[in-house]
Amino acid sequence: MYVAVKGGEHAIDAAHDWLARARRGDRGVTELSVAQIREQMALAVGRVMAEGSLHDPDLAALAIKQARGDLIEAIFLIRAYRTTLPRLGHTRPLDTGAMDCIRRVSATFKDVPGGQVLGPTFDYTHRLLDFKLAAEGGADGDDAADDDTAADARPDAAPGPVPHVTGFLGRDGLIEPATPDDAPPPDLTRAPLELPATRALRLQALARGDEGFLLGMAYSTQRGYARNHAFVGELRIGAVAVEMEIPELGFAVEVGEITVTECETVNQFTGSKSEPAQFTRGYGLSFGQTERKAIAVALVDRALRWRELGEENEGAPAQDEEFVLSHADNIQATGFLEHIKLPHYVDFQSELELVRKLRRQAAQAPKTEAAQ
Amino acid sequence: MSDARKTWMGLLAKAPPETLRQLWDATGLAPGFTWLRAPEIGSTMVQGCIGGTGAPFNLGEMTVTRCALKLRDAGTVGHAYVQGRDKTHARIAALVDALMQTAQESRLRAAILDPLAADHAAHRRARAGEAAATRVDFFTMVRGEDQ
Numbered sequence: 352m353y354v355a356v357k358g359g360e361h362a363i364d365a366a367h368d369w370l371a372r373a374r375r376g377d378r379g380v381t382e383l384s385v386a387q388i389r390e391q392m393a394l395a396v397g398r399v400m401a402e403g404s405l406h407d408p409d410l411a412a413l414a415i416k417q418a419r420g421d422l423i424e425a426i427f428l429i430r431a432y433r434t435t436l437p438r439l440g441h442t443r444p445l446d447t448g449a450m451d452c453i454r455r456v457s458a459t460f461k462d463v464p465g466g467q468v469l470g471p472t473f474d475y476t477h478r479l480l481d482f483k484l485a486a487e488g489g490a491d492g493d494d495a496a497d498d499d500t501a502a503d504a505r506p507d508a509a510p511g512p513v514p515h516v517t518g519f520l521g522r523d524g525l526i527e528p529a530t531p532d533d534a535p536p537p538d539l540t541r542a543p544l545e546l547p548a549t550r551a552l553r554l555q556a557l558a559r560g561d562e563g564f565l566l567g568m569a570y571s572t573q574r575g576y577a578r579n580h581a582f583v584g585e586l587r588i589g590a591v592a593v594e595m596e597i598p599e600l601g602f603a604v605e606v607g608e609i610t611v612t613e614c615e616t617v618n619q620f621t622g623s624k625s626e627p628a629q630f631t632r633g634y635g636l637s638f639g640q641t642e643r644k645a646i647a648v649a650l651v652d653r654a655l656r657w658r659e660l661g662e663e664n665e666g667a668p669a670q671d672e673e674f675v676l677s678h679a680d681n682i683q684a685t686g687f688l689e690h691i692k693l694p695h696y697v698d699f700q701s702e703l704e705l706v707r708k709l710r711r712q713a714a715q716a717p718k719t720e721a722a723q
Numbered sequence: 724m725s726d727a728r729k730t731w732m733g734l735l736a737k738a739p740p741e742t743l744r745q746l747w748d749a750t751g752l753a754p755g756f757t758w759l760r761a762p763e764i765g766s767t768m769v770q771g772c773i774g775g776t777g778a779p780f781n782l783g784e785m786t787v788t789r790c791a792l793k794l795r796d797a798g799t800v801g802h803a804y805v806q807g808r809d810k811t812h813a814r815i816a817a818l819v820d821a822l823m824q825t826a827q828e829s830r831l832r833a834a835i836l837d838p839l840a841a842d843h844a845a846h847r848r849a850r851a852g853e854a855a856a857t858r859v860d861f862f863t864m865v866r867g868e869d870q
Binding site for chain 2 (some may be wrong): 447
């Protein structure tokens with residue numbers, strides 16, 4: 352238990368002052384701007400937006416700067432800021448089928464209609480450090496200029512909607528349908544998590560869950576803890592328009608455009624007497640270019656559906672909804688974990704008293720026995 | 724009316740704030756107006772669909788800024804809901820929305836909306852071109868056991 356303590360104001364002020372100077376680092380090195388972080392640390396920005404559960408690249412970049420690059424601390428700052436915002440409404444469900452894809456790959460169909468588009472990916476790189484990036488000014492700047500020229504030389508193409516891969520399987524009834532529904536979804540930010548959770552609530556919790564935790568959970572399913580061999584039916588990243596109903600006007604307008612990552616997995620399913628064999632689905636959606644996260648969410652989503660799909664509970668951690676959903680949030684986790692470093696003097700004092708008392712009793716016991 | 728308005732409001736919302744400000748300043752327009760709702764920064768809950776097409780779920784929020792105003796001379800009302808936290812963006816978007824309902828319509832279309840639409844289309848075409856350059860054809864190789 353944490354009991355309030357008093358004192359230390361001067362030390363705390365000095366610590367925060369030092370923190371500000373430590374954040375700035377060596378003044379001989381140019382200070383980072385928020386725009387530089389937003390543009391050049393875009394994947395960190397994506398993660399902070401996804402787990403901070405607030406899409407705003409400038410704010411996420413600012414949070415990363417303030418947090419000295421500690422992404423969980425940055426996510427904490429975003430979550431705290433989020434609570435100060437009045438909620439002006441909700442959007443229409445995103446139409447990811449109408450996405451302007453910058454990346455779209457399928458591991459199940461090599462000749463997928465719409466094509467395999469690699470986009471700006473680390474895949475197929477050699478994971479060798481590129482020392483050209485370490486070169487000061489000139490070389491780096493020149494490279495960037497060359498790249499821009501290359502991009503300018505590329506012919507424009509007509510953007511167009513790219514059909515979902517699962518749609519092709521769905522046409523032949525080979526995969527379970529994902530049918531639209533008008534029911535308003537539950538909202539974790541308005542009502543505390545209740546178990547058992549609906550799939551909609553789980554997907555919200557997973558979307559803001561810690562990437563590392565979900566990666567571990569998803570990996571455990573691949574290694575055999577909850578058998579659900581997944582194919583990445585499709586992974587797509589791109590810009591989608593966000594449309595919102597405007598009550599004053601009585602119609603919906605586009606309020607902006609955001610980048611999201613979507614992963615649809617195709618999983619095995621044996622049919623039953625009443626149902627012919629069909630593939631099943633796992634689904635992951637995440638703000639920003641966050642593909643590791645979206646794939647992990649899809650795998651964990653699928654593992655958590657065991658009951659609904661009439662599968663066996665193998666007692667695997669990834670099948671345990673309470674375990675997964677209660678521990679996926681890194682802000683809750685870090686809050687509880689880190690609070691134990693704060694003063695617990697009163698708590699500890701009572702434990703110390705108890706141990707001393709037990710030791711006194713133990714020391715007295717043999718003498719008492721001997722006396723009898 | 725509402726379809727056309729929907730289109731221009733979307734263009735104004737998606738416009739880079741700095742581009743919109745420059746286009747607006749270039750018109751030299753400065754109509755008098757009264758606030759019906761001063762610019763307010765808030766959030767909207769972004770929804771996704773389970774499986775891409777199924778039931779909705781809450782993905783996370785995004786920042787939006789909204790405002791509403793009434794033109795003093797024409798009396799028309801302009802609304803804006805724009806992504807982000809830029810109050811100037813929202814004010815200009817609402818002013819253009821209000822003016823598009825007046826005789827200034829064709830002037831604003833030429834000075835602001837057409838350039839914004841052209842910019843947006845060019846940006847999308849360039850992005851699609853970049854993506855198309857990374858389109859790949861995978862070939863399956865014959866494996867040893869098949870020979």
